[in-house]
Amino acid sequence: MKYLAPATALAVAAAVPAFAQQSDDRCTALRDAVVDGAAVTSARVVPAGDTLPAYCEVRATARPAISIEVRLPMEGWNGKFYQAGCGGYCGILGRADASGGWVNAMRPGLERGYATATSDSGHLGLSVTDASWAMSNPGAERDWGWRSIGETNRVGQALVSAFYDGAAAEQAIFQGCSTGGRMAHVAAQRYPEMFDGIISGAPAMDYTGLVGTKMAWLVQANTDAEGNQILGPGEADLIGEAVMSQCDATDGTEDGLIADPRACDIDLSALACNGEDGEACLSTAEMDTLEKWRQGPRDSSGAQLYPGGIPEGSERFWWLWLTGNPDGAGKLVPAFVTDFGRYMAFPTDPGPEWSPQDFDFETDPARLETMAQVYNGDSPDLSAFREAGGKMIVWHGWADSIVTPYKTVEWYEQAAEEAGGEAALEENVALFMIPGLDHCGILPGQDGLNAASVDPMTPMEAWLNEGTRPMSVMAE
Template sequence: MTTASATATAALAQNEPPESEAAASDRCEALGNFGMDGAYVTSTRVVAATDDLPAYCEVRATALPAISIEARLPLTNWNGKFYQTGCGGWCGILGRADASGRFVNAMGPGLARGYATATSDSGHHGLSVVDADWADANPNAERDWGWRAIGETYRVGRNLIAEFYGKPGGDSIFQGCSTGGRLAHMASLRYPENYQGIISGAPAMNETALAGPTLAWMVKANTDADGQTILKPGKEALIGDEVMRQCDELDGEKDGLISDPRLCKPDVSTLLCGTDSDAKQCLTKAEIGVVTKWYQAPVNSKGDKLFPGGIPAGSEPFWGLWLTGSEDGTAPLNPQFAKSFVAYLAFDRDPGPEWDPVDFDLDKDPARMSRAAEMFNSDSPDIAKFRAAGGKMIVWHGWADAIVLPFQTVDWFEKLKGAAGGAEELAKTVKLFMIPGMDHCGILPGPGGIAMETIDPLGALEQWMETGKAPDSIMRDK
């Protein structure tokens, strides 16, 4: 322990007044010489307070072989706890989530509440979160993205906390959405005693079934015999309005929301173009075929389901981002994720950048992803060790998610009920919140402005951990 840390420890033990920010800054600089097994500090700096965040010590570190980690340690008023976050897509951009100032996968919300925080790039550097070429013939990087970066970020983060504050600290919380949600579930499975609280949003927990056959199914459905896209941008609102007309009142209330897409079976043949129809206000037979397939669960040639459901009704306002692209020429994200996953992550031998999602064999290829499934998938309902350790877990998912389809989360939760001995017993440790009208991770605003800013799962989890009373909602008060 450094002299500065020893001084801080003595002050804490004797309940002396808190040290100045200047003294804390000296301890921040001293962390540059702090050594750890299998990891090392690369830089330290003090970041001044802003209107939203306290002053903190930023520490960059590397856990071997190549996991880049960032920790943010508040200089004063540390709450004694640790807040770790995941990352989105194929990750690879350290601290990307905090650049937006939003909630999911970001350290900021934890830091603002006094937590010491940490995140990682999951073990590789990438120029884009949709490009997985870093995984080309790189099993170490795949393993780290799959699960190992969680434990290494925890280990390095907790070591930095102990050195900086002179004591190990208390509870740890993990928060993530999308890939970060997959990592949150992985944390409950592989590191069940590390985290007393977990927040999982829109978890891509069955990565191989989702990013393999399901995304490929979407691309195949929208590709004609000549390799051209069938449903182009511009008709999302037309389709969404018709689906809302058919399904809005299935829950007994006309409110512009589809409360449960499982109740909605859209029939878009009502939009079929006639002889004199305005092409922008109707669908061709081929376009109807695309949309009809999208709403269905992907199947193989025998009709076996490859995923618990298809694209949910009510997600149409967000199709421009995920499925169709925009009229200004911006490409949709789902096909990009489909291509990069199978090109570099899915199989034992990577087919590489020439591979196209339309080449995915729905009969043969799912079975070829067993090694990837072992590394990446976190959909097991066996979280008994996490529950036995007293952990609390909040899972949330938007019903209008058009990339990480919400039916997998509901399916997992139903299996979890059985494994836990019923809903009442499970409610002591895990709560699921399905949110009508919400986009993937609440990225785009939905009906009534619903987005990630309209929920507060961290506040709900904190109250649960402190009082023992499970939350009934994660929505912010209006």
Template sequence: MKPLSFFLAATAFGGLAAGQAAAQDAASCAALANMSISGGFVASANVVDAVDPLPAYCEVRATALPAISIEVRLPMEGWNGKYYQAGCGGFCGVLGRADAAAGWINAMRPGLERGYATATSDSGHHGLSVVDAAWAYNNPAAERDWGYRSISETHRVAHAMIGAFYGGTSEQAIFQGCSTGGRMAHMAAERFPEMFDGIIAGAPAMDYTGLVATKMAWLMQANTARDGSQILMPGKEALIGEAVMAQCDALDGKDDGLIDDPRQCEADLSALQCVGEEGEDCLTPAELSVIDRWRQGPVNSAGEQLYPGGVPAGSEPFWWLWLTGNGQGGGKLVNAFVTNFGRYMAFDHDPGAGWTAADFDFDVDPGRMGQSSGFYNADNPDISAFREAGGKMIIWHGWADAIVTPYKTVDWYDAAAEAAGGEDALKENVALFMIPGLDHCGILPRADGLAQAGLDPMTPLEAWLNAGVAPTSIMAGQ
């Protein structure tokens, strides 16, 4: 399998000829700014000097109409003949956000360091932050671009630039993303099965209507009192986490401060209930109820589970960022995501700024997101077209992810194995790595310091694609 041919990309972008010589110098880079493209335009093309470990590259900024902002980075020297595309986190809206930091998640850096031509996009709109969803209000075209079209348009524009700059097409294409970027990775495998030879999907938020609307509304309602106040406040995560670890750490036969599979943990926190005066060293009945509901996950009035599982045991050290806040105005991102998603992105008819998560009806509202589920969701376990094209996919997820449920990823993998005719058949194309104790996308470090910097799915994916060696680990240095 290989990406869209240079001939097709060149035809769409002005009839460039394959095999055309490319002098990879500043003049050749600058010339890309004058390139005429179909369905879009190039805004700028400039050389960025090398800064270790990144090589010098030609930075191209372009727009695919109506509003997908794209950045392409083309190595000035030593291009390896391959292409690497990065996903985008949250509701995105910020071009190249991941590359402004030192991490590799949703960043072009891992590809550029290895000589790949790289690209990313803002997923089709400008946002004030990755939790800003106002751009989607009554705007199905923008929702479509965010959902799936920005993936293929970024690929299309990038390959036109590759053709013009190097005089040929890429011989291999890789996609990498985590969270929403992981959803994009699954979308690429489903909707564009021949576009990428290799895919890395981390903590994939593959079912946005189920996850961000239904599940997150449940989490927020569970922690909201009748007067609108927050029940479980910051400060008791350590108390809860210590009790959970004491009961569940050794279930896997190892006393290592990690819970290998939180599905096996049924910690009883009743001994923590306050007797007499409330304090920081005990839990009120209302706080215990919040935790019980978080562990359960969303159900309707008939008791039917609407989304697999809930907040996993072992994720307590990370609750401040996603669920409770830190008491200083930081964190509690679940609330921001569900509120803005429900107002502007989730429903077939957007309710607007007056909507709150308290308005979510678990009997009715899961059925009112038909259009958005078609745009956003990428949880179809049948990826036979991708597998038949020879694609290889590494999926990884932290077992202590408190925002994107790891249980959904495991359920998807089991269903994909059944659709493929068994796990052995699926393993020919898909490798799953579930990492004990790891936060969402490895953003916050676990107790032993492991975070995203300690992971490297790129090296084993390259070995799988180029040497046929199936991956056995995604830990850096292994």
């Protein structure tokens, strides 16, 4: 897993002061760097600003079309490498870094002196819900599924060596959330020796099950015979109030957070309208949708097709993912499943005429298996990663209504069984389920709880460098 033999590592460590400060010319000279299977397209110095040091920004393309950005500290490089994933269908280089946050961004590594890298996963997309690039394009699907992870690392490491006098990174960390979390799991399975530490947040580790089957179920359940939406933002508020009144104190504390939705034996039948419909109750159709959302996708025999449903306590975030808001924003779940079904889910793409209403829960789950081999990272077998000595932190919000936390818990339990017990798995994997946290902490929850409340990087560094197993990922 390390990139240097012991003798080489000592030589590099001794040489660090010699290249602690790099010149501007050395950065711009990277425009002429030769990297197998790739071409450098630009190199420039970005001055220090905010919390980031001055760095050399290098952009390159790994053939055929993986756009990569590498950021190399002009001084104070810590001798290590940090790689970030991307969200949704990706396609927008550096999108996460433009937000100022840390999720799927190079920021956490660069702030700490790491050489950092990310990619667009192999295509240009108009938005993170745009998957039209995948239409009849198996090469691009492979790049998004797994190849961009390895190519970003390979090109990034080559540029590190070119910039720092032939030195190689002595340690590597990967961080990603949502699709970036899927990439984290794929990295552990396909590239088990590439990263010493892997940080996976809210992992959408199985796109075929999550986006293909579950999201189609959610959309169909919330669409009436005329194609109209059934549950909207007003109903979400009503449901959320009822849920919190029954579940908040389940963990012994009334704090606006549900510690574990599975512990609440909830009964929402009192929300049903008796006689006339009104804003203070749910119609028969709305109650039916709510029940389907809570139980999750099933076939005609009643067999569960995906673990769990939408967790209690996530209702305040439904507008972004499920229902939209009165201004027309949100409803990303329908957008994700629509493009996935049209362009990515099946071996032969049905194209723009396909709708989530076309998904057949009797036959289509089996048809997804081909592409599952390209995209998914939900195998519980981490044996190769564990044998390489890798450490993995997985974090997920219990109030995530798009990437169900129940799948993450199921994966962890299966991984523990595969490893021979939870004690054995805990030597390499630490799972943290966070009450009240939205998907990747995007929207603020109770008392402002969001991504800024989470810091998995500090405990990861302590685990790798000091051998201290993480006890929390909450920021201090």
